[in-house]
Each structure stands twice: as C-alpha cells, then as structure tokens.
Amino acid sequence: MTKKPSLVVFDLDYTLWPFWVDTHVDPPFQKSRTSEIQGATQLLDLFGINLYFRYTEIYPGSKVTHFQRLSQQSGIPLCQMLFFDDENRNIYDVSKLGVTCILVPNGMNLSLLDRGLEAFAPS
Numbered sequence: 624m625t626k627k628p629s630l631v632v633f634d635l636d637y638t639l640w641p642f643w644v645d646t647h648v649d650p651p652f653q654k655s656r657t658s659e660i661q662g663a664t665q666l667l668d669l670f671g672i673n674l675y676f677r678y679t680e681i682y683p684g685s686k687v688t689h690f691q692r693l694s695q696q697s698g699i700p701l702c703q704m705l706f707f708d709d710e711n712r713n714i715y716d717v718s719k720l721g722v723t724c725i726l727v728p729n730g731m732n733l734s735l736l737d738r739g740l741e742a743f744a745p746s
C-alpha cells in the first residue's frame with residue numbers, strides 16, 4: 624500500500640482560488656469583510672471548502688510559523704505533511720522544514736494532487 628501524507632496543506636491565494644483575497648475581490652462578500660483573515664474565512668465557508676479541512680492557519684507572516692503551529696496543533700510531524708503553494712519562496716522555506724512541497728503554477732488541480740502524492744511516496 625502506498626504511503627500517504629497524514630496532513631495535506633493548501634495555500635489559499637492563487638492556489639485554491641485565483642485571486643488575492645485582500646486586494647482583488649469585490650462583493651458579494653465585501654459587506655462583512657473587515658480584514659483579509661475574515662474575508663478568507665468567509666470564502667472558505669461560502670465555497671464549502673471548510674467542510675473538508677480540519678485546521679486553518681490564516682494570517683500574514685511566515686509559512687514556517689504556520690507549519691510549526693499546524694504540527695503542534697495536530698501532533699503530526701512535518702515530514703508527514705504535503706504542501707501546495709503558488710509561491711516559490713514558500714516552497715523553498717517550507718521544504719527546509721522537511722515538508723514535501725509542490726509548486727502550483729496555475730491553480731490547484733487533480734494532476735497536481737497526484738504529483739504531490741507521488742513526490743511524497745515515490746512508487
């Protein structure tokens with residue numbers, strides 16, 4: 624049986640959705656948007672994406688901190704995680720933690736997910 628990651632982590636802007644939530648988006652959700660964190664949380668809710676996620680770490684700052692918190696919250700070692708992001712600098716930083724990282728050039732899709740699973744556990 625193929626080894627699977629214990630936790631799969633997705634960036635939001637330009638990975639799960641094709642814009643920056645803090646600068647590019649307009650109504651209908653603008654009415655209740657008071658910060659990028661609330662906006663992002665609301666979009667996850669509107670899209671129904673949050674149903675599929677156990678942890679959310681949404682705030683500005685280093686992804687390294689996000690991953691350290693995720694590991695602490697979940698008890699899952701960093702080497703058991705798979706991460707998708709559209710920014711090279713995040714891939715670079717998070718790779719150094721021992722997380723398997725996949726660059727997402729044009730939004731998340733199924734073949735990238737397959738590529739990530741293959742990179743995590745080469746067959």
Ligand SMILES: [Mg+2]
Binds near residue numbers: 634637638709
């Ligand atoms: Mg992004």
